[in-house]
Amino acid sequence: MKILVVGGAVRDTLMGRPVRDRDYVVVGGTPEQMLALGYRQVGQDFPVFLHPMTKEEYALARAHRRSVLEEGAAPVAHAAPGVTLEEDLARRDLTINSMAMTDDGEIVDPYGGRADIASRVLRHVRDESFLEDPIRVLRLARFAARYREFTVAPETLALVEHMVRAGELDHLVAERVWLEVTKGLKEDKPSRMFELLRDMGALKVVFPELDALWGVPQPPEHHPEVDTGVHVMMALDAAAAAGASLEVRFAVLTHDLGKARTSASEWPKHHNHEHLGLKPLKNVCARWKVPSAFKELAVIVCQDHTLVHGVAKLRAATIAQLLKRAGALRSAGRLEALLLACESDARGRLGLEDREYPQAQILRAAQAVVASVDAGAIARACPSADQIPARLHQARVRALKVALSQDMREARA
Structure with a gap:
């Protein structure tokens, strides 16, 4: 059984960026072995385990398995001791995310992620794995917003345009779209996510109201x-x-x-x-x-x-x-x-x-004036509860008029 750091942590290490989270891949292991070592299993679709001390995630090496998928759902994956590291990395979205690192710092990079980092290129790993999960189009755009100095490989652009024409983005699961959108909105220049989606023809499918x-x-x-x-x-x-x-x-x-x-x-x-x-x-x-x-x-x-x-x-x-x-x-x-x-x-x-x-300052001042109106006193003075909203609104308007008149007098002075 081998355990390696995988994905974003390897990418960010090579790019000299802070590593926020570390994910691990377990090659040649079984659920029984992980449980025996004290790991706690989580997740339903495939075996993921939490380290007993650090609570970091360890996933058994897995490969995508061809099956009839629900439209828009994530592809099915299967984990087994016989799945190789290269097979596990092959199912990932972009080459810069398809690297692993051993305990002694050796980089395992079968798909050229290191070279693409050096060239500042976002490139998909394999047509088959990218096509299997159309949400990767949004992930590509999100990474473009994060790494603004990167360009998208021509073959990746062509593949996405093909996916759009073929209707592959027509049945994306709402929750998965929203997750990618919120991650893209978090970036320092989120506009690039939506601009790239538009350039690839995907925005008119995912967000036609914005594309218009x-x-x-x-x-x-x-x-x-x-x-x-x-x-x-x-x-x-x-x-x-x-x-x-x-x-x-x-x-x-x-x-x-x-x-x-x-x-x-x-x-x-x-x-x-x-x-x-x-x-x-x-x-x-x-x-x-x-x-x-x-x-x-x-x-x-x-x-x-x-x-x-x-x-x-x-x-x-x-x-x-x-x-x-x-x-x-x-x-x-x-x-x-x-x-x-x-x-x-x-x-x-x-x-x-x-x-x-x-x-902004005008409305903050207006809010302070309105908040100073004693709603409780007005409510107690009303003979009927039905009259409270109208009386309260009138009192607030009067207070604002006084404040605005004072502001005008000060401006003239």
């Missing part, structure tokens, strides 16, 4: 980059640069979907695109089974980002309604998420990447 934004013009006085798809990618990268949460990044990614649904006869203007974007956004969330926290923030950003941009011109009643609708009266964190998404939208414009965003 390229070629849709915007007013150049507000958007010097003009193209809506380009703008959304710039805004997404601005959110990443600001260290935004995944929920914020997803909201930025989907905030302008409605611009593909406005009347082309009115372009580059996009009247009511905020409302028009809600249906495609909800379609995306349903298709990918997006968690409710992501969906809720994305809906708020989609429908209200232009109101936030123009908050300095809003009436007190509109600001109070905006804060309530955004959930800012229940959670300051929700307001901050909305503001960061809108600031990223404002900065995702050619030549305006470093612009100030005073709207």
